[in-house]
Amino acid sequence: MIGKLDEALRFHQTALSLRAERQQALASNIANADTPNYKARDMDFNSALSRALSKGGPAAKPAASSPSLVNGAGFQAVANALTRTSAAHLGGTPSGVTASGAQLLYRQTAVQGNIDGNTVDMDVERNQFADNALRYEAGVTFVNGQIKGLLTAIQGQ
Numbered sequence: 001m002i003g004k005l006d007e008a009l010r011f012h013q014t015a016l017s018l019r020a021e022r023q024q025a026l027a028s029n030i031a032n033a034d035t036p037n038y039k040a041r042d043m044d045f046n047s048a049l050s051r052a053l054s055k056g057g058p059a060a061k062p063a064a065s066s067p068s069l070v071n072g073a074g075f076q077a078v079a080n081a082l083t084r085t086s087a088a089h090l091g092g093t094p095s096g097v098t099a100s101g102a103q104l105l106y107r108q109t110a111v112q113g114n115i116d117g118n119t120v121d122m123d124v125e126r127n128q129f130a131d132n133a134l135r136y137e138a139g140v141t142f143v144n145g146q147i148k149g150l151l152t153a154i155q156g157q
Helices: 002-031 045-055 122-155
Strands: 068-070 075-078 105-107
Touching: 002 045, 002 122
Parallel strands: none
Antiparallel strands: 068 075, 075 105
8 A cells, every 4th residue: 555655656756856956956056156167057857857767766877978978958968987996985976966866967058158167147047947946836736736635535535
């Protein structure tokens, strides 16, 4: 019984977890809008969600492929492989990977970047931040309705 409840809510748990991590990345971009040489980061939400759902966890660890890839969403992926020189070293997560394993990608700028090397476009970041927040709230509302429906079925009303 518990397994079926977990399975029923797993999609939304994974999606909300990835939305929260994306929100943190977008907030970091906004916070570093004036930092010289800061490169805007984002995740390809659709591919991160499909990887996470196919693996069965919050997100799958990205495969280390070529050092520089550009995917169809206009992001550039950079593979960061960490080498442990001693068994006593902690594993940790490489930079560019969120806590759940979703890969953060560099946002490609359509226009010329700032003279200080910063690639944050505040209009784009605010837009993405608001869109992601709205989608997060919609997900929470949907899960709330689903849980209320399950409670109604359990109580027999």
